[in-house]
Amino acid sequence: MDRLLPKALRLGDTIGLVSPSSPSPDLQRIEKAVAYLERLGYRVMPARHFNTHAENRCDLDRQKIQDLHDMFSSNTVRAIFCLRGGSGSSRLLKALDYDIIARNPKILAGYSDITALSLAIYAKTGMVTFSGPMLATELHSPTPFTEENFWKILTSPGKHHEIAAHPDHPMTLFTPGTALGTLLAGNLTVLDGLVGTPFMPSMRESLLLVEDINEEPYRVDRLLAHLDNAYLLDHVSGLLYGQFRRDPLHPDEGGPLLDILEFYARKIKPGSPCAAGFSYGHTDLLLTLPVGAHCRYSVTDKGISISTMAPVTT
Incomplete structure (x- = not known):
């Protein structure tokens, strides 16, 4: 499948707002x-059912799907920004018309629960999406680090991008090295729920980058074990862990998290780069990652860096 690149944002463009x-x-x-x-x-155009509530979940999902179809079909909208994560986007995947999306490639930005949409759209169409800030979680008051990385990658057609972790996020190095692959980034819990479905992209020669929030170590262990038992970790060319934020009041069940992350670092191909602590996930210092873009990544004792091919076009 050919890789589809959306068009870069320009000042004066219209950004559609959706709440999947x-x-x-x-x-x-x-x-x-x-x-x-x-x-x-920028101009802003909320979808018809943006941030609405419906008593019937089926009606709500139909509204969300219609909003996505409308935004991708619109001749006015240049990019689509998501409201927030939470839950619900996985329920939309079977009903989405991926032909509409493939005919109208556009920037789609969001992370957390939006991982389901991001990965499914890439799997079905080859379109690069953007795992990054959302309206109600970051864009109401973005940090300079989050803001700079977000707009740079969405507005710079034809340029390679160097993506590096913030110095306030300490890195834990498991395996140093450099590799090439397709960047697949997302929330671990949501990604894990796609395993075995037609909406899960191929992991072959991919850089897998996962994050999560408020998950006990035993849950993270179970999720990574599922990926391993499905033989998906066998195929990745590298594994990076983003931020795994937890409520400090939760007991540390299942062993220290870093021990678990290191255990699965040993499950990928020997010599493949792996580290933890990347600036991605539920954090104020959030990098924007082009899901589906070809990238070169490097893990050394000095830090983690990702160099991506141009993820947007003119």
Whole structure:
């Protein structure tokens, strides 16, 4: 399957707003995010059912699917930004019309539960998507690090990008090295739920980069064991762990998390690079990653860096 690149954002373009996962009760954050985008020089178009609630889950899912189809079909909308994560996007995958998406490749930005959409769209169409900031979680008040990386990658057609971790995120090195592959990044829990479905991209020669939040170590162990038992870790050319934030009040069940991450670092091909602590996940210092882009990645005692082929076009 050929790789599809969306067009880069330009000042004055229209950004469509969708809520494929959970709604947000924080209307002030949404208003601040919209004002932020408009202040930068973009137009904003919320989908018809943006951030709405429905008593019937089937009706709600139909509305979400219609919103996505409308945004991809629109001649006005240049990029599509997601409201937030939470849950629900996995329920949309069977009903999405991937031909509409393939005929109208556009920037789709979001992470966490949006992982399901991001990976499914890449698996079905070859379109590069962007695992990065969302309206109600970051874009209402982005940190300079998050902001700079987000706009640089969405607005620079034809350019390679160097993506490096923030110095405030300490790295744990498991296996140094350099490799090439397709970047597959997302939330571990959501990604794990796609295993065995037609919406899971091939892991062959991929750089797998996973993160999660508020998961006990025993749960992370179970999720990674599932990937290993499905023989998916056998095929990756590298494994990176992002941020695994947990509620500090939760007991540390199942052994220290780093021990578990290191255990699965030994499950990939010998010599393949692996490290933990990348600036990706539920963190204020969030990198934007082009899911499906070809990349070169390097893990040394000095840090982690990813060099990607141009993920957007003119």
